[in-house]
Amino acid sequence: MYEILFFSLVLGSCYALMTAGFNLLLGVARIINLAYGAYMALVAYLYSGFSESMPVPIAAALAMAISVALGTFGWIILRFIRRDEVLMIVVSLAIALLIEGALIWGYGPYQRVVPALVSGSLGWVSAQWLLAILVSVAVLAGYYIIIGRTIIGKKMVAIAENADLALMMGINPAKVYLFTTFLASLFASLASLMISPFLTVSPQVAWLYLTIVLSVSIVGGLGSVGGSLIAAFLISFAERFSAYYLDPSVEPFVPLLLIILVLLFRPQGILGRGATRWA
Amino acid sequence: MMGGYKPKIGPLRMGGPRALGDFAAVVVIIAVLAVVPFAVTSSYLLSALSMALLFGVITATYDFASIRTGYINLGYTFIMGIAGYVAFLSTSSPQLLALLAAVGGALGGVLMALPGFRLRGPFYAMATLIFPFVLIVIARTMYDVFKGDDGVPVPFWLPVGGPYAYYLVFSFAVVSLLVLYVLIRTRFGTILKSMSEDEILVESNGINTNIIKLVSFVIAGTIAGISTFLYVSLQGVMSTAVIEPIPLLIYMLLACGIYKPGGVVWSFMGGIGLYMFDIYLRGATPELRLAIISAMLIIIYFLIRGRHAAR
Numbered sequence: 001m002y003e004i005l006f007f008s009l010v011l012g013s014c015y016a017l018m019t020a021g022f023n024l025l026l027g028v029a030r031i032i033n034l035a036y037g038a039y040m041a042l043v044a045y046l047y048s049g050f051s052e053s054m055p056v057p058i059a060a061a062l063a064m065a066i067s068v069a070l071g072t073f074g075w076i077i078l079r080f081i082r083r084d085e086v087l088m089i090v091v092s093l094a095i096a097l098l099i100e101g102a103l104i105w106g107y108g109p110y111q112r113v114v115p116a117l118v119s120g121s122l123g124w125v126s127a128q129w130l131l132a133i134l135v136s137v138a139v140l141a142g143y144y145i146i147i148g149r150t151i152i153g154k155k156m157v158a159i160a161e162n163a164d165l166a167l168m169m170g171i172n173p174a175k176v177y178l179f180t181t182f183l184a185s186l187f188a189s190l191a192s193l194m195i196s197p198f199l200t201v202s203p204q205v206a207w208l209y210l211t212i213v214l215s216v217s218i219v220g221g222l223g224s225v226g227g228s229l230i231a232a233f234l235i236s237f238a239e240r241f242s243a244y245y246l247d248p249s250v251e252p253f254v255p256l257l258l259i260i261l262v263l264l265f266r267p268q269g270i271l272g273r274g275a276t277r278w279a
Numbered sequence: 280m281m282g283g284y285k286p287k288i289g290p291l292r293m294g295g296p297r298a299l300g301d302f303a304a305v306v307v308i309i310a311v312l313a314v315v316p317f318a319v320t321s322s323y324l325l326s327a328l329s330m331a332l333l334f335g336v337i338t339a340t341y342d343f344a345s346i347r348t349g350y351i352n353l354g355y356t357f358i359m360g361i362a363g364y365v366a367f368l369s370t371s372s373p374q375l376l377a378l379l380a381a382v383g384g385a386l387g388g389v390l391m392a393l394p395g396f397r398l399r400g401p402f403y404a405m406a407t408l409i410f411p412f413v414l415i416v417i418a419r420t421m422y423d424v425f426k427g428d429d430g431v432p433v434p435f436w437l438p439v440g441g442p443y444a445y446y447l448v449f450s451f452a453v454v455s456l457l458v459l460y461v462l463i464r465t466r467f468g469t470i471l472k473s474m475s476e477d478e479i480l481v482e483s484n485g486i487n488t489n490i491i492k493l494v495s496f497v498i499a500g501t502i503a504g505i506s507t508f509l510y511v512s513l514q515g516v517m518s519t520a521v522i523e524p525i526p527l528l529i530y531m532l533l534a535c536g537i538y539k540p541g542g543v544v545w546s547f548m549g550g551i552g553l554y555m556f557d558i559y560l561r562g563a564t565p566e567l568r569l570a571i572i573s574a575m576l577i578i579i580y581f582l583i584r585g586r587h588a589a590r
Contacts, residue, residue, distance in 0.1 A: 032401050034408075089353070089404055090532075094573035097525065101569030109565060207525075211412035218406055252420040256413040260390070263406060267397035 003124060004240050010129045012236035013136030014195040018209065019216040019228040020140060021187030027223035028160045028180045031082050034092040036188060037210030038099035039074075041203065043067040043189045044196035045103055048114045056115055064189050071185025075178055096206060103203040114196040132194040139190055140229065143183070152179055160223075215255040219262050221272025230270050234258070301544050305460060308548060309453055315445070322440030326513060329439075329448040331554040333510040334527075336455045337503050338534045338550030339543045343459050344388070344499035347468070347541030348492060349475030350395050353528060354407035355503075358387035360414045360522035362504030364425065367517040371434040377508050384504015385497045392496035396489050399478075408524070415519045430518025437512045448509055452547075455502045459543045462498070471495055472541060526572045530557060533575050 018040065025031045033039075043063055050059035077095070081087045116128040147153040155176045158166040167173060192209075199205065217223075220231030235255055243251040262269060312332070319325050337359065345352040365383030366376045394406040418425035425431065437444050462468050470491055473481045482488055511517045534549030535541075560568050 032405065034405075089351075089401060090576050093525075093529075094576040097569045097573035097576070101566040101573070104569070105566040207412060208416070211409060211416060214405060214409040215413065218409060222402060222405065249421050249424075252413070252417040256410075256417070259406075259409060259413070260393075263394045263397070267394065267406075 001244075004244050006125060006129065008233075008237045008240040010132050011195075011198075011240075012233035013133045014191055014198075015212055015216050015232035015236055016229045017136045017139060017187055017194065018191035019213050019220070019232055020143065020225050021184035021191070022213045023217055023220075023223055023225050023228045024143075024180055024187065025078075025184045026217075027225065028156050029078070029082060029177045030223075031078050032088045032092065033078070033184075034089060034210065035095040035099060036092075036213055037208070038096035038206035039067070039071060039185075040188050040192040040196075040209045041103060041201065041206040042070075042099050043192035044114050044201045044205070045107055045112070047193060047196070048112050048201070049107070051115050056117060060117055060193055064186075064193070067189045067192075068182065068185045071188065072178065072182045074185070075181040078181065079174075079177065096210075100203045100206055107203070109203060111200045111202045114199070114201055116197040117193060128197055135190060135194055139187065143187075143225070146183075152176065156180060211255075215259060217269070219255075219258050219269060221269025224269065224271045227269050227271030234270075301460075301539070301542060304548075305456065305544050308544070309456075312449055312452075316442040325442070325445050326440040327555065327558050328551075329445050330510060330513050331551045331558075332448050332452045333506045333513070334530075334554040335534075335547040335550035336452050336506045337510075338531045339456060339459050339547040340499035340503045340506070341531045342535040342541060342543050342546035343463065343471075344391075344495045346535040346546070347463065347471045347475060347543075348495060349478075350399065350492065351404045351532075352391060352407045353404045354391065354410040354412075354524065355531060356522045356524045356527050357407075357410035357414055358384055358391060358500045358503050359507040359510075360411060360418075361387035361390070362500070362507040363511050363517040363521055364418075364431070366504075366508055367431045367433055367511065368424070373434075373436040373512075376434075376512075377505055380504040380508035381501045382504070384500040384502070384507065386500070387504070388496035388498075388500020389493065391500070392493045395492045395496075411522045411524045415522055418519050418522070426518070428519050430516035430520070433511055433515050433517060437509075439513055439515075444513065448513075451505065451509060455506070456543070456547055458502070463541070463543055467491070467494075475541065526557065526568075529572055529576055530554065533578065 022033065022036050025033055025036075046066060047060055047063035050062050054062070074095075077091070078088075081091045116126075118127040118131050120127045122130060145153075147157060155166070155171050156179070158169065158171055159173055159176050163173060196205075199208075216228050216231045216235055219235060220227030220229070235258060238254045238258065239251045242254050266272075315328060316325060319328065337355075341352070341355050344350075345355065362380045362383035365386070366380035369379050370376055390410065391407060395403055398406055419427040437447070463471070470481060470486060474488055474491065478488055507521065511521060514521075530553040531546075531550065534553050535546040537549040538545040540546075560571060563571070
């Protein structure tokens with residue numbers, strides 16, 4: 001029972017971390033990035049590849065540095081497509097397919113094991129589990145400090161509320177969007193390093209990541225980081241407890257059921273804004 | 280929502296010369312497809328053409344319910360999944376299979392329409408994209424029931440590759456295309472098109488757009504469900520490959536955007552052409568295939584931009 005509780009916490013933390021980046025981009029920069037899952041898969045592959053020839057911490061740091069640089073650089077593409085929602089969806093899907101193709105080309109279509117960042121355990125608690133929770137809590141706490149206590153954070157909030165008004169107040173949106181992209185890339189990279197060791201990854205894992213991100217986002221509220229936090233733990237606990245108390249085969253139905261319920265009764269999600277129509 | 284909608288589809292209107300052009304195109308397509316078995320002797324090619332015809336029908340239903348209304352649905356293959364699993368997990372009788380696939384398709388259509396009651400634009404697109412992915416996860420996790428990527432074996436009832444199977448599929452495709460073609464020429468079809476232009480204006484005329492969306496998706500889902508039944512029967516197995524949104528959905532989007540989005544006829548032809556192109560591409564390496572498909576995605580955008588990008 002304690003193991004189930006703890007593992008729900010671990011996965012909930014990972015879900016929250018990976019969805020936070022997606023919703024940050026959506027909430028502040030109004031960017032729908034369907035290549036988000038593919039980007040996470042790329043991080044997992046880079047880390048897994050580097051770890052074959054260097055110590056795990058250095059491999060993780062190198063994979064992080066490269067992927068965050070790539071993700072932030074991706075803003076150059078994203079800034080051109082963010083004015084048009086259909087274009088965003090289409091181009092980000094195309095980028096996801098290109099990344100998947102590149103992974104197949106570079107690493108083959110086979111499954112890969114992603115090594116844990118830390119080995120060993122504390123009693124029955126795996127060290128990787130503990131690390132996942134600690135990193136998620138630290139990063140999300142850091143995010144709320146940035147949002148609430150820093151100038152750039154306040155600028156992000158201002159732009160998320162009303163970009164035109166923020167521009168009139170002298171805020172440079174381009175810099176804020178660049179910083180938002182950097183933060184989102186950082187969240188996605190860290191989330192990938194935390195969750196990938198629990199899985200066996202293949203190039204198609206990108207779509208699994210995207211499924212989790214979209215499920216949590218829809219339940220929590222698209223564009224809402226706070227909502228995604230609640231939804232991440234809700235889905236994680238509901239999955240684990242339904243498997244424990246009902247039947248393990250029920251587990252995959254839980255996100256779908258929650259999504260249908262949310263779409264029926266609260267389409268904007270748990271903490272989503274009232275505006276459900278983007279047009 | 281407003282409740283003054285009169286549930287009549289109205290008289291059939293043939294429209295102007297452009298509509299007559301479409302009608303002529305339908306007649307020509309049907310005539311050409313009718314003589315294919317006389318020109319094609321290869322059973323492989325005939326089987327591939329039969330599947331392409333069914334994909335063309337599914338694409339036409341997508342064009343009818345999604346593109347014509349302006350509700351870009353990224354999870355349409357979910358309907359195929361629901362229809363296929365409902366039918367092939369329940370019975371082995373061909374007649375019952377067709378009926379259950381139609382019911383499953385209609386149910387899938389209802390589920391696809393529901394998010395559209397409150398969401399639109401990219402929110403609706405993202406909400407629908409999640410459905411096939413979750414269904415794939417369920418099919419893989421509950422292997423004992425759904426047989427994951429291996430798939431549920433299909434009872435043999437259709438001799439694949441022969442003229443009998445082709446003409447059965449052809450007859451179904453003709454009837455489906457005519458039903459959709461007639462529907463878009465009615466008042467109902469005009470309302471669907473108007474919704475993509477200005478939904479609020481349609482509502483202000485006393486039309487309950489939620490009912491319109493629901494009915495359009497149920498019609499599309501029913502036809503897509505029967506198409507899936509035939510498609511899976513030809514393929515021999517109901518697996519996650521039928522639900523995978525990539526690349527099927529990309530072909531659907533592209534086919535609908537080639538010419539006259541929402542016009543049904545051209546998306547039907549585009550669906551056939553792109554499915555045959557996909558069969559040709561299967562000889563290429565996976566990475567090259569993905570690169571080509573992603574390039575196609577960009578093309579889609581420029582094709583549909585003028586009509587839907589501003590939503």
